[in-house]
Amino acid sequence: MFLCLVQELDYDDVLELREYQLQVRVDDPEFFTTGTVTIQVTDINDNAPVFSVNEIQVNLTEFPSTEPGDPVTAFTATDIDSGDNGEFE
Ligand SMILES: [Ca+2]
Numbered sequence: 001m002f003l004c005l006v007q008e009l010d011y012d013d014v015l016e017l018r019e020y021q022l023q024v025r026v027d028d029p030e031f032f033t034t035g036t037v038t039i040q041v042t043d044i045n046d047n048a049p050v051f052s053v054n055e056i057q058v059n060l061t062e063f064p065s066t067e068p069g070d071p072v073t074a075f076t077a078t079d080i081d082s083g084d085n086g087e088f089e
């Protein structure tokens with residue numbers, strides 16, 4: 001006996017389940033037994049991090065109004081993968 005997937009699994013889709021519990025049953029002519037199959041979907045690193053904005057323009061004044069080490073700008077990025085798969089630098 002075996003189970004097979006009928007559709008793709010997507011851990012990162014909030015509309016999809018991350019755990020499935022299936023009740024299974026086997027019969028012979030006189031008896032049967034039942035069991036539970038629990039399937040847990042695990043995340044993989046299948047999404048790239050994305051910037052909060054696609055382009056940043058910065059105007060800086062030349063030295064000596066600015067110096068090496070001065071902050072230039074700040075930006076953020078996110079990654080919808082979970083745990084280590086959602087880490088970036
Ligand atoms: Ca993922």
Ligand SMILES: [Ca+2]
Nearest residue numbers: 047079081085
């Ligand atoms: Ca990722």
